Amino acid sequence: xxxxxxxxxxxxxxxxxxxxxxxxxxxxxxxxxxxxxxxxxxxxxxxxxxxxxxxxxxxxxxxxxxxxxxxxxxxxxxxxxxxxxxxxxxxxxxxxxxxxxxxxxxxxxxxxxxxxxxxxxxxxxxxxxxxxxxxxxxxxxxxxxxxxxxxxxxxxxxxxxxxxxxxxxxxxxxxxxxxxxxxxxxxxxxxxxxxxxxxxxxxxxxxxxxxxxxxxxxxxxxxxxxxxxxxxxxxxxxxxxxxxxxxxxxxxxxxxxxxxxxxxxxxxxxxxxxxxxxxxxxxxxxxxxxxxxxxxxxxxxxxxxxxxxxxxxxxxxxxxxxxxxxxxxxxxxxxxxxxxxxxxxxxxxxxxxxxxxx
Amino acid sequence: xxxxxxxxxxxxxxxxxxxxxxxxxxxxxxxxxxxxxxxxxxxxxxxxxxxxxxxxxxxxxxxxxxxxxxxxxxxxxxxxxxxxxxxxxxxxxxxxxxxxxxxxxxxxxxxxxxxxxxxxxxxxxxxxxxxxxxxxxxxxxxxxxxxxxxxxxxxxxxxxxxxxxxxxxxxxxx
Numbered sequence: 121x122x123x124x125x126x127x128x129x130x131x132x133x134x135x136x137x138x139x140x141x142x143x144x145x146x147x148x149x150x151x152x153x154x155x156x157x158x159x160x161x162x163x164x165x166x167x168x169x170x171x172x173x174x175x176x177x178x179x180x181x182x183x184x185x186x187x188x189x190x191x192x193x194x195x196x197x198x199x200x201x202x203x204x205x206x207x208x209x210x211x212x213x214x215x216x217x218x219x220x221x222x223x224x225x226x227x228x229x230x231x232x233x234x235x236x237x238x239x240x241x242x243x244x245x246x247x248x249x250x251x252x253x254x255x256x257x258x259x260x261x262x263x264x265x266x267x268x269x270x271x272x273x274x275x276x277x278x279x280x281x282x283x284x285x286x287x288x289x290x291x292x293x294x295x296x297x298x299x300x301x302x303x304x305x306x307x308x309x310x311x312x313x314x315x316x317x318x319x320x321x322x323x324x325x326x327x328x329x330x331x332x333x334x335x336x337x338x339x340x341x342x343x344x345x346x347x348x349x350x351x352x353x354x355x356x357x358x359x360x361x362x363x364x365x366x367x368x369x370x371x372x373x374x375x376x377x378x379x380x381x382x383x384x385x386x387x388x389x390x391x392x393x394x395x396x397x398x399x400x401x402x403x404x405x406x407x408x409x410x411x412x413x414x415x416x417x418x419x420x421x422x423x424x425x426x427x428x429x430x431x432x433x434x435x436x437x438x439x440x441x442x443x444x445x446x447x448x449x450x451x452x453x454x455x456x457x458x459x460x461x462x463x464x465x466x467x468x469x470x471x472x473x474x475x476x477x478x
Numbered sequence: 479x480x481x482x483x484x485x486x487x488x489x490x491x492x493x494x495x496x497x498x499x500x501x502x503x504x505x506x507x508x509x510x511x512x513x514x515x516x517x518x519x520x521x522x523x524x525x526x527x528x529x530x531x532x533x534x535x536x537x538x539x540x541x542x543x544x545x546x547x548x549x550x551x552x553x554x555x556x557x558x559x560x561x562x563x564x565x566x567x568x569x570x571x572x573x574x575x576x577x578x579x580x581x582x583x584x585x586x587x588x589x590x591x592x593x594x595x596x597x598x599x600x601x602x603x604x605x606x607x608x609x610x611x612x613x614x615x616x617x618x619x620x621x622x623x624x625x626x627x628x629x630x631x632x633x634x635x636x637x638x639x640x641x642x643x644x645x646x647x648x649x650x651x652x
Binding site for chain 1: 568
């Protein structure tokens with residue numbers, strides 16, 4: 121990080137001690153989570169959803185009802201924090217934090233530009249997959265500790281679904297990783313900016329990994345337990361599933377975790393398949409300090425480019441969410457094991473062969 | 479096994495101490511708690527401690543694998559199985575049975591043996607800078623798996639596949 125900081129003349133003089141740096145990073149991520157959850161909630165849950173369903177949506181709070189979610193957040197914080205009598209108090213209380221911590225760790229590796237990243241880990245996308253798998257534990261804890269049969273059913277359904285969909289997600293990433301030759305997210309973006317077949321540049325991996333992109337989106341949707349993969353929270357049969365006993369700020373944590381994770385998955389999808397912060401046909405050269413991507417202007421442009429791509433991917437995710445009916449439990453498992461995983465395996469083999477041949 | 483006692487390695491040693499303490503306490507709670515689900519949750523802390531120690535040793539990839547495989551999959555399967563069958567909230571009186579002495583006969587010699595082997599292999603050795611590279615990058619690790627140790631790796635894969643198919647064959651009734 122110190123070396124990277126030196127690249128920007130504005131911040132060149134800054135070299136805080138390790139613990140200050142860590143505190144700043146934790147603070148930034150802690151701010152990002154509610155912000156991104158708010159953005160996705162307002163734009164998609166309220167505005168796009170009501171537009172797709174031909175209704176007005178919230179109108180009263182703030183201009184055009186834009187502050188509705190903020191008002192809801194304040195409401196949730198004020199509400200009484202109820203713990204059911206029969207519940208396992210400690211596990212019940214900790215469960216939402218576990219889900220939120222999993223989200224928190226996802227944000228650590230998302231790069232906004234070559235230099236704007238909390239921690240550019242060598243294991244990059246692998247780290248993201250591992251951390252996203254932690255949220256299942258929070259969901260199982262919540263489902264079990266609520267001492268409610270609907271919640272328990274939901275926890276079990278969630279575990280079955282999340283373990284199953286973890287596989288197509290990992291395999292979809294493997295295709296990209298083979299093509300890029302690195303796990304590091306900045307490395308994957310650089311590989312996309314450089315990728316050519318013969319003389320023709322292919323700036324996005326989505327052009328060569330299109331099936332993987334669709335599988336990744338489906339798996340991300342399932343990991344978020346959003347419709348059409350929302351058997352675990354199916355409100356018409358499980359009355360909200362593992363969230364049923366939660367109120368106040370603990371419910372808010374689940375809500376924030378879901379939307380912030382949606383944002384993080386959209387970010388990872390845009391990094392893997394849409395080139396992340398890179399602008400198509402602008403060449404990236406990691407070694408050249410005068411490269412446009414290393415200029416300090418790009419500290420601001422990079423995150424903006426990434427944000428645009430994230431919003432595009434989020435639109436796809438929420439489009440599916442608002443328009444498809446819920447899958448039955450057996451259909452849900454069937455789609456995963458009989459369609460998504462075989463598609464991935466075939467495409468991984470194709471990618472590996474192409475990589476060796478070319 | 480501590481790192482060298484130079485001020486440079488002091489944070490590593492402190493964090494190792496903290497992680498080791500958490501792991502020992504959690505490991506004891508896994509076997510003493512009166513609730514199956516709690517036991518699985520304590521186990522998560524033990525496994526997370528292992529991952530933490532891998533990070534202290536500079537091996538990020540192994541640490542992440544530890545989290546993905548053990549915490550994200552194996553403990554989740556434990557919890558899944560426990561919740562599918564019997565997982566009451568609160569203390570469960572039927573967790574212990576009268577085979578305790580027998581378990582002690584197995585466990586104590588095993589502890590002594592493994593402890594002795596570890597002590598005998600390393601004694602007072604401390605991790606130094608002169609030793610093998612402290613930070614093993616992902617590419618170094620993958621090179622050693624897919625070049626140096628390719629055949630053992632493939633053999634282990636085939637063995638696991640055989641176990642998997644065997645489990646499916648045993649579980650299927652038709």
